Amino acid sequence: MKKALAALFLFAVVGSALLLVLSRERTASAGPAEPAAAAPDDTAGLHEAMWYEKLAGGLVHCQLCPNHCRLPKGQIGLCRVRKNVGGTLYSLSYGQIAAVHVDPIEKKPFFHVLPGREAFSLATPGCNLRCLFCQNWEISQAYPWEVRTAPMTPEEVVAAALRSGAPAIAFTYSEPTIFYEYMLDIAKLAKEKGLKTLVVSAGYIEPEPLKALLPFIDAYKVDFKAFDSQFYADLTGGSRDPVLRTMKIVHESGVWLEVVNLLVTGKNDGAEEVRALARWVKENLGADVPLHFSRFHPMHKLMNLPPTPVERVVRAREIALAEGLRYVYTGNVPAAEGDSTYSPKTGQIVIERKGYFVVRNELQDGVAPDRTAIPGIWK
Ligand code: SF4
Numbered sequence: 001m002k003k004a005l006a007a008l009f010l011f012a013v014v015g016s017a018l019l020l021v022l023s024r025e026r027t028a029s030a031g032p033a034e035p036a037a038a039a040p041d042d043t044a045g046l047h048e049a050m051w052y053e054k055l056a057g058g059l060v061h062c063q064l065c066p067n068h069c070r071l072p073k074g075q076i077g078l079c080r081v082r083k084n085v086g087g088t089l090y091s092l093s094y095g096q097i098a099a100v101h102v103d104p105i106e107k108k109p110f111f112h113v114l115p116g117r118e119a120f121s122l123a124t125p126g127c128n129l130r131c132l133f134c135q136n137w138e139i140s141q142a143y144p145w146e147v148r149t150a151p152m153t154p155e156e157v158v159a160a161a162l163r164s165g166a167p168a169i170a171f172t173y174s175e176p177t178i179f180y181e182y183m184l185d186i187a188k189l190a191k192e193k194g195l196k197t198l199v200v201s202a203g204y205i206e207p208e209p210l211k212a213l214l215p216f217i218d219a220y221k222v223d224f225k226a227f228d229s230q231f232y233a234d235l236t237g238g239s240r241d242p243v244l245r246t247m248k249i250v251h252e253s254g255v256w257l258e259v260v261n262l263l264v265t266g267k268n269d270g271a272e273e274v275r276a277l278a279r280w281v282k283e284n285l286g287a288d289v290p291l292h293f294s295r296f297h298p299m300h301k302l303m304n305l306p307p308t309p310v311e312r313v314v315r316a317r318e319i320a321l322a323e324g325l326r327y328v329y330t331g332n333v334p335a336a337e338g339d340s341t342y343s344p345k346t347g348q349i350v351i352e353r354k355g356y357f358v359v360r361n362e363l364q365d366g367v368a369p370d371r372t373a374i375p376g377i378w379k
Pocket of ligand 1: 063068
């Protein structure tokens with residue numbers, strides 16, 4: 001059955017506005033990527049990929065993410081955007097923007113990064129996971145030729161971000177790991193121009209490319225799926241331990257880290273699993289790393305499940321606080337205590353939020369009125 005979807009992405013630029021309309025006609029598939037006959041073999045305009053090795057017989061071995069695709073000539077990786085053309089691995093998505101918008105930074109969510117400011121946010125098609133609950137499956141589970149994209153060089157992206165007035169660029173919506181080369185080139189330019197750089201990722205990346213990227217990144221959000229390894233295998237197509245490793249590497253690098261855990265109804269919202277995650281975060285990342293519990297809404301291939309009961313999300317926050325984490329938030333829960341940031345010394349609100357919007361910020365350069373320094377990026 002053909003299905004047509006359209007999404008509008010609008011961002012303001014000084015003196016003009018750019019409207020990207022993305023459309024596609026396809027049925028989403030959560031299965032492994034198939035070799036794609038429709039992909040171009042012409043390498044004109046394609047960007048050679050990083051992090052791969054050439055093997056005998058024209059085979060290439062991609063070492064960017066834990067999927068470790070070994071691709072014969074003509075084949076595309078599981079992420080749908082990296083192809084072996086004539087024994088060389090190319091990125092099919094470099095410079096191909098599928099979504100762009102200026103969003104509140106809180107929407108990523110980052111709650112300890114430039115509160116109340118915005119991020120110039122962009123994505124290309126593709127993803128190296130197959131989450132059955134993906135919220136952006138229209139672009140994340142698409143080959144580049146299945147969605148409408150707009151070409152933008154890294155220079156054009158940074159110029160547009162500067163014109164928008166946003167102090168940061170966010171690589172988000174789909175999975176930035178799979179447009180690594182594009183992200184890296186944009187991030188290097190952005191840093192030269194004084195912009196902050198934010199990565200919103202599932203953290204499914206190999207250590208070496210991650211370490212090479214981090215010097216150009218200010219903040220990294222890891223969308224951690226579940227503490228149960230079987231959940232990763234059954235619902236995401238990936239595995240848990242590489243993501244735990246990513247969080248440790250990011251934290252040890254000094255790049256600001258926030259962790260999000262989407263609680264999917266009846267799948268990963270049990271008290272013991274939440275407690276295990278909170279303990280792991282405290283022991284391995286420390287009590288100051290923000291942990292967000294987000295409420296699931298029926299999406300993509302899990303339309304049959306009800307939304308996560310609000311009390312489960314609230315309970316998850318209470319468990320994590322009881323385990324000693326200092327900054328625990330809830331997402332997609334209306335008018336929640338977990339929207340705001342509290343001083344761990346006095347319990348007073350220091351940043352009050354309604355959903356993604358900051359309504360009061362008591363911090364002065366990251367210091368609360370009670371003189372508690374709240375960790376994060378504040379200016
Ligand atoms: S980045 Fe893509 S091609 Fe490379 S290993 Fe991961 S899924 Fe495979």
